[in-house]
Amino acid sequence: xxxxxxxxxxxxxxxxxxxxxxxxxxxxxxxxxxxxxxxxxxxxxxxxxxxxxxxxxxxxxxxxxxxxxxxxxxxxxxxxxxxxxxxxxxxxxxxxxxxxxxxxxxxxxxxxxxxxxxxxxxxxxxxxxxx
Numbered sequence: 001x002x003x004x005x006x007x008x009x010x011x012x013x014x015x016x017x018x019x020x021x022x023x024x025x026x027x028x029x030x031x032x033x034x035x036x037x038x039x040x041x042x043x044x045x046x047x048x049x050x051x052x053x054x055x056x057x058x059x060x061x062x063x064x065x066x067x068x069x070x071x072x073x074x075x076x077x078x079x080x081x082x083x084x085x086x087x088x089x090x091x092x093x094x095x096x097x098x099x100x101x102x103x104x105x106x107x108x109x110x111x112x113x114x115x116x117x118x119x120x121x122x123x124x125x126x127x128x129x130x131x
Contacts, residue, residue: 024128027121034118041111048104055097062090 013025066086 020128024125027124027128031118031121031125034114034121038111038114038118041107041114045104045107045111048100048107051100052097052104055093055100059090059093059097062086062093066090 015021
């Protein structure tokens, strides 16, 4: 029943009762929907890339302070045992950075699959445009 309602809605939306017009509109809607998802994924990729840059800069600063205690003393008051805390912080942030890097790779894989799906749908729309 839902498929019949979708077919009726497509026929009214395309202002035509020809099958190729309805199919073209259906595939065009899928292309538009996929483009929306791609824009969302690009936004997520940008956010994760910014997180990676932020984590890299913090890790670099902490490693600099850990390797050169004189630099750390100019920025903050260093007490006994702070070197262990800095080391633990570096390990935690490196783990968080590795997690974000994995998420970034997965998002790029998903984007590549989405692009392939979008190309296939655009090809179908092009086939119905020629009719």
